[in-house]
Amino acid sequence: TSNLSEAILKVNQITQSIIVCDVLEDFNTLIDKHEQLISKIINQKPIKQELFSDFNGSIKSLGAWGGDFILAAGPTNSPSYFNKKGLQL
Numbered sequence: 001t002s003n004l005s006e007a008i009l010k011v012n013q014i015t016q017s018i019i020v021c022d023v024l025e026d027f028n029t030l031i032d033k034h035e036q037l038i039s040k041i042i043n044q045k046p047i048k049q050e051l052f053s054d055f056n057g058s059i060k061s062l063g064a065w066g067g068d069f070i071l072a073a074g075p076t077n078s079p080s081y082f083n084k085k086g087l088q089l
Helices: 002-020 024-042 047-051 078-084
Strands: 058-062 069-073
Touching (some): 002 024, 024 058, 024 069, 047 058, 069 078
């Protein structure tokens, strides 16, 4: 339980940092850390590892980690990456 309490504190700290972040590289680092932490807690691979490992940016699962909603942050040509995967933005 203390491990879970620690993880919740870390998730909250990361979330607070995301709220005030204004640099894309820092934002990407924060959402990557958030994904890794949640991944360990729920024992599930992050969506980027599962479906988008070659994406040049960061991907954050939204919703229930089922891949139905994601947030992607990357270079300006990121939409073409997802279009090539057959996804519409």
